Amino acid sequence: MKLNFEVDGDEFILAGEASSQVKKILKQLGVSSEIIRRIAIAMYEAEINMVIHANGGKIEVEITPKKVYIVLKDTGPGIPDIDLAMQEGYSTASEEVRELGFGAGMGLPNMKKYSDDLKITSEVGKGTTVEITVYI
Amino acid sequence: MTVKDMVEKLGLSIIAGKEGVDKEITTGYVGDLLSWVMANAKAGAVWITIQSHVNIIAVASLINLSCIIVAEGATIDKETIVKANEEKIPLLSTNKNSYEIIKELIEIGIK
Numbered sequence A: 001m002k003l004n005f006e007v008d009g010d011e012f013i014l015a016g017e018a019s020s021q022v023k024k025i026l027k028q029l030g031v032s033s034e035i036i037r038r039i040a041i042a043m044y045e046a047e048i049n050m051v052i053h054a055n056g057g058k059i060e061v062e063i064t065p066k067k068v069y070i071v072l073k074d075t076g077p078g079i080p081d082i083d084l085a086m087q088e089g090y091s092t093a094s095e096e097v098r099e100l101g102f103g104a105g106m107g108l109p110n111m112k113k114y115s116d117d118l119k120i121t122s123e124v125g126k127g128t129t130v131e132i133t134v135y136i
Numbered sequence B: 001m002t003v004k005d006m007v008e009k010l011g012l013s014i015i016a017g018k019e020g021v022d023k024e025i026t027t028g029y030v031g032d033l034l035s036w037v038m039a040n041a042k043a044g045a046v047w048i049t050i051q052s053h054v055n056i057i058a059v060a061s062l063i064n065l066s067c068i069i070v071a072e073g074a075t076i077d078k079e080t081i082v083k084a085n086e087e088k089i090p091l092l093s094t095n096k097n098s099y100e101i102i103k104e105l106i107e108i109g110i111k
């Protein structure tokens, strides 16, 4: 099964909508709640990053009996140093975003922790692609 | 204990998500940084926070929290109320601070 989502970079309010829909579908498919939890956390963090750091983007989700594979693509500013960005607590989020409880610098570490495989490719000025795999 | 029982015992106001009040509360979690809540709050937890924008409902729903208590009488956005009703996440409000409300939760037996 393949699902596609457009994530609006201006709609802070709608952030998390794609993750919520994927969660509902996985529940209907009878995927265990522990696996759903891991997918929901990793995908939500990636979706939020698209909105707060990259002005939105596109998400493709592939669900097979063996795994869930999520690709999040944006054409935002890119990540100059991925190793640095992966460090717990590292964040370039604005004060405004932080006041809302985002920008704790735990998004990428959470994605790493809760996925089985995480791949980030990024080019400064071009954009970022995040690939998340969780085996069911 | 259900959300409804807790609301009655602590005299909280139900702002939205009434349809979800029969959910069982397993434990509690306090925090205002969404990434920490996502990663660490357990399913069924009552979440105490001073955040009140609509994304708290997405967080609670994604990790199956039983309800949210917005502390310190923080003003709650209209979008948050709409979304809480949609997702059936009880959204509760108190003028007390997070410490005071946690103390009361422990007193009524939420561990």
Ligand SMILES: Nc1ncnc2c1ncn2[C@@H]1O[C@H](COP(=O)(O)OP(=O)(O)O)[C@@H](O)[C@H]1O
Pocket: A045, A049, A050, A053, A054, A074, A076, A077, A078, A079, A085, A086, A090, A091, A092, A093, A102, A103, A104, A105, A106, A107, A108, A109, A128
């Ligand atoms: N999609 C993205 N586009 C551009 N920069 C990003 C993206 N995702 C993450 N980053 C960069 O990596 C940093 C760390 O991300 P993360 O761990 O999610 O923390 P936070 O989002 O709380 O800042 C961000 O502050 C930002 O500088």
Ligand SMILES: [Mg+2]
Pocket: A045, A048, A049, A103, A105, A106, A107, A108
């Ligand atoms: Mg993040």
